[in-house]
Amino acid sequence: MTRDEIKDVILEIIEDIDEDAEFDGLDADKPLRDQLDLDSMDFLDIVMELRKRYQLQIPEEEYPELATLNSCVNYLEPKLKEA
Amino acid sequence: MSALPDSSRIVITGVGLTAPGGANSLAEFRKRVIAGQSGISTLDLRYMETSPAGVCDFPETKYRKKKENKRGTRAGCISVYCACEALADAGVDFSEYDRARTGVYIGLTEHGTVETENEVYNIKQFDYNVDYWTHHHNPRTVLNNPAGEITMKLGITGPHYSVGAACAAGNAALIQGSQMLRLDEVDFALCGGISECTGSFGIFASFRAQGALAEHADPTRASRPFDRDRNGIVISEGGCVFTLERLDKALARGAKIYGEIVGHAMNSDARDFVLPYGPRQTECMQMALDRAGMSAADISIINTHATGTKQGDIEECRAIRELFANCPETRINNTKSIIGHAMGAAGVLELAANLPSFTDHMVHPTINLDTLDPDCELPGLVAGKAEQLAQVDTILNNSFGMVGINSVVIVKRFVAK
Numbered sequence: 184m185t186r187d188e189i190k191d192v193i194l195e196i197i198e199d200i201d202e203d204a205e206f207d208g209l210d211a212d213k214p215l216r217d218q219l220d221l222d223s224m225d226f227l228d229i230v231m232e233l234r235k236r237y238q239l240q241i242p243e244e245e246y247p248e249l250a251t252l253n254s255c256v257n258y259l260e261p262k263l264k265e266a
Numbered sequence: 267m268s269a270l271p272d273s274s275r276i277v278i279t280g281v282g283l284t285a286p287g288g289a290n291s292l293a294e295f296r297k298r299v300i301a302g303q304s305g306i307s308t309l310d311l312r313y314m315e316t317s318p319a320g321v322c323d324f325p326e327t328k329y330r331k332k333k334e335n336k337r338g339t340r341a342g343c344i345s346v347y348c349a350c351e352a353l354a355d356a357g358v359d360f361s362e363y364d365r366a367r368t369g370v371y372i373g374l375t376e377h378g379t380v381e382t383e384n385e386v387y388n389i390k391q392f393d394y395n396v397d398y399w400t401h402h403h404n405p406r407t408v409l410n411n412p413a414g415e416i417t418m419k420l421g422i423t424g425p426h427y428s429v430g431a432a433c434a435a436g437n438a439a440l441i442q443g444s445q446m447l448r449l450d451e452v453d454f455a456l457c458g459g460i461s462e463c464t465g466s467f468g469i470f471a472s473f474r475a476q477g478a479l480a481e482h483a484d485p486t487r488a489s490r491p492f493d494r495d496r497n498g499i500v501i502s503e504g505g506c507v508f509t510l511e512r513l514d515k516a517l518a519r520g521a522k523i524y525g526e527i528v529g530h531a532m533n534s535d536a537r538d539f540v541l542p543y544g545p546r547q548t549e550c551m552q553m554a555l556d557r558a559g560m561s562a563a564d565i566s567i568i569n570t571h572a573t574g575t576k577q578g579d580i581e582e583c584r585a586i587r588e589l590f591a592n593c594p595e596t597r598i599n600n601t602k603s604i605i606g607h608a609m610g611a612a613g614v615l616e617l618a619a620n621l622p623s624f625t626d627h628m629v630h631p632t633i634n635l636d637t638l639d640p641d642c643e644l645p646g647l648v649a650g651k652a653e654q655l656a657q658v659d660t661i662l663n664n665s666f667g668m669v670g671i672n673s674v675v676i677v678k679r680f681v682a683k
Contacts, residue, residue, distance in 0.1 A: 201331075201332075201333040202332055203331060203333065220333065224337070224401065227401045231398070231401070234397065234398065235398060
């Protein structure tokens with residue numbers, strides 16, 4: 184998957200959690216949590232959805248890698264290279 | 267009871283509800299029950315063939331965002347809607363009551379069944395690998411969930427919990443709220459009952475296995491308590507929440523008063539997992555009458571629990587005849603014939619269906635009673651169409667449940683002194 188495709192997947196998962204989520208003006212380098220209505224349970228939803236879609240097992244100590252949209256893409260790019 | 271000081275008298279001042287068939291306020295609900303208009307349709311459920319069922323259709327995003335509804339449970343969604351509607355109806359915005367002195371008591375027949383079934387179905391897609399089991403399972407299935415979702419929505423910091431009492435749960439929660447007000451544990455209470463049972467194939471399948479799931483080609487005719495051809499229960503979802511206050515405070519703020527809770531009782535059969543027991547039901551009704559300082563003849567309307575099972579209906583009729591044989595003025599009706607069995611919500615929804623009788627003096631009918639079962643013959647049974655009375659002063663509301671639990675609540679038309 185390309186970086187853009189990974190970004191789209193993340194936004195699609197977030198939209199599934201909160202269909203009222205507003206992505207206009209989203210800063211890809213700032214924490215998603217500060218810009219969207221997301222809490223720790225929602226991040227676990229993102230982790231679960233990645234597991235379901237790509238059989239990705241993300242260890243708990245690596246959850247902080249999912250903080251911003253760009254950090255998500257950086258973290259997932261090597262893992263989803265073949266996806 | 268009227269000898270009690272106003273600070274010990276408990277009154278109902280607000281009603282919020284959603285009933286099967288799209289009745290989402292007391293006025294809509296009353297209109298339907300008076301007309302005897304069934305709220306039952308059909309439901310296709312995982313693993314089950316099409317079954318008659320009572321399904322609600324209410325504005326789910328009136329008080330919460332879609333995201334919040336998705337996070338919580340169906341029971342929580344129904345609870346929040348009913349609680350917010352009850353508050354609005356009562357005209358309470360917490361300028362008159364402290365949120366820390368407000369209690370939330372919600373009656374449930376069961377909870378967690380729907381979520382657990384859904385999650386097992388989910389991990390089946392992953393060969394039962396529990397890595398795919400949701401982290402939402404525990405917060406959704408803790409028994410206080412529906413009451414807790416109300417407190418989160420409304421910022422209520424007083425006590426909240428569920429009252430698990432099978433199909434007597436709605437009444438049990440109402441009793442709990444009354445007692446907490448009398449004990450001065452809280453100043454304001456949101457009490458009611460909720461059912462999300464239509465989301466569980468297991469509840470349908472279990473009643474069917476027991477030979478107690480209603481079947482009929484026309485779903486609106488499937489719920490038929492007291493009828494010779496009744497063949498079981500119609501499962502419904504729904505909810506009803508009442509606001510309860512002490513009379514002195516309710517009067518001081520000029521609240522509208524629907525009725526006064528003057529008597530209640532609960533007891534146990536101590537006999538059987540599923541079969542009800544009339545003699546204990548009689549004792550329960552007698553105890554509620556005693557506490558209300560009333561005799562059977564003082565009751566204007568008995569709202570029966572009867573669910574449409576063979577033995578259950580007969581047991582209750584026997585229990586009622588025992589006490590009310592010589593009460594020609596007393597009228598008897600059944601709300602489940604119209605909305606099915608709303609389980610944890612049944613007691614409170616059925617009380618709500620009858621509360622307006624204090625002002626319109628009508629008794630809503632029992633419907634689908636084509637051929638009365640001779641064993642269910644009751645003097646004063648109102649069937650087919652509503653009956654107009656000169657005056658309705660008291661409602662006795664029966665709610666019984668599995669594992670032998672009985673509850674009775676008596677509500678009186680409000681008279682100041």
